[in-house]
Amino acid sequence: MHVAEARHPAMAAQPRRRETLAVYADLRWPIGTGIYNVMEAYISRAPSEIEIESLSVAGGVARPLTPLALRRALRAHSSHEGVFWNPGFVPPAGSLPERLQSVVTVHDLTHRHFYGRTHRIYYDLVFRALYRQCAAVVCVSEFTRNEFLEWSGMPSDRVHVIVNGVDAAYARNRETLDYPFPYVLYPGNRRSYKNLNRLIEAFGASGLERSGIRLLLTGNPDSSLVDHARRCGCEAALAFTGVLPNEAMPKLYRGALFLAFVSLYEGFGLPILEAMASGVPVLTSNLSAMPEVAGQAAVLVDPLSVDDVATAMKELGRDHVWRAKLIARGYERVRHFDWDESAAKLWSLVDDVGSACGKSR
Structure with missing residues (x-):
């Protein structure tokens, strides 16, 4: 064929x-x-x-x-x-x-x-x-x-x-999915190297929940992640998108406060670019290919350190000036891909x- x-x-x-x-x-x-x-x-x-x-x-x-x-x-x-x-x-x-x-x-x-x-x-x-x-x-x-x-x-x-x-649809899009709360976004699967348990722990330690901010994961609810969030004291702030069609992803990104993508390993890390093209600040890992893709346009953290991730999340959630600088750098960085x-x-x-x-x- x-x-x-x-x-x-x-x-x-x-x-x-x-x-x-x-x-x-x-x-x-x-x-x-x-x-x-x-x-x-x-x-x-x-x-x-x-x-x-x-x-x-x-x-x-x-x-x-x-x-x-x-x-x-x-x-x-x-x-x-x-x-x-x-x-x-x-x-x-x-x-x-x-x-x-x-x-x-x-x-x-x-x-x-x-x-x-x-x-x-x-x-x-x-x-x-x-x-x-x-x-x-x-x-x-x-x-x-x-x-x-x-x-x-x-x-x-x-x-x-x-x-x-990166798909041009991310840069063209100006719409969101109109969630009734501000959110930190993690888009992707839930394999062990995606480091989601530490991400949830860091979110719980960041204090962002007290500002009404939620941690939003793509896909359907996962009982093990919900249980982990309960142990971390942030169960009420953990949310799931359910299954979304591809065409909804630019809207999901555009509405995010920032991207939290703290994997232990990536051969590339496409969500980093998708967020940058969407005008969204990026928090990512200092391991494997992620620094190479992000350049100077993202906050890089040690993904093995919950404290390191939590501190960066707290700053990104509250510092509007810092987010604006990262957004500008992201628009420039994404032009190289x-x-x-x-x-x-x-x-x-x-x-x-x-x-x-x-x-x-």
Whole structure:
């Protein structure tokens, strides 16, 4: 099945090669996930010479046997010159024909750090070898590239940094969701490295609840988090958005007092940019890729220190002048993360890999 997506106007008039390049892609990433949003941003900006075809792949999108399923799906195209592109992190199993090479995006190595011993072993024994067979690996930050290179042993000239951008909808939007209370926002999943227990403890210690401010988390209520908030004395100030559609997210950000994103690990940290584009101050961690993304436009804290996080939350909740300075810096910072520029780099890399495939015939 061919992907028939509207081409982004900034990319439509930029022919890069005389012949069409077939790009076979695994496009099954679920709507609402970060990988889906990245995938859509790239597809909508693909030049007309890039013909993207969605592979018919059996099984889950990121299960242990997915590399084998990808290889089986690619066999149907083994006689054609082209490139396999995965906007996610899963490479195909085994070597591919010379005329069909792989480009895979690695967003982070969380599976090695936070998903248990089995995931780590699988990455070390299976994924590491498969990545080495790719023509190119794209990392979303210098932090991720450095970590990936050290772990994989892959030649550095085949590992590239192409940063994420931020959807223009965040900067365009001026509406909010009209919550009847001011709120500190955490948008994201609830995996252990997101550090939500310490975030709740810090909010409880900040005293912001006494000013009527709530800590608002995306998604449905979580009994373990509610219990933790009760132990911290801030249960009444913990709120949940429920499941929101993608188009509601800019409104959710715009209404926030500030973003609290104090993860222990991120390969990038897209909420940092989404908040900045929305005119919202950012509180984030001084670990992994977050300082790289935030630059000087956010408050950086030690995410392991509840006192450090609580002090910063208290200041951001009460100092209007400081928030205004951070908002101005955020607007400037977010200009360095442009989807048009990133898409041009990605498709240029894919084109280079495709050209190399043609020369190898």
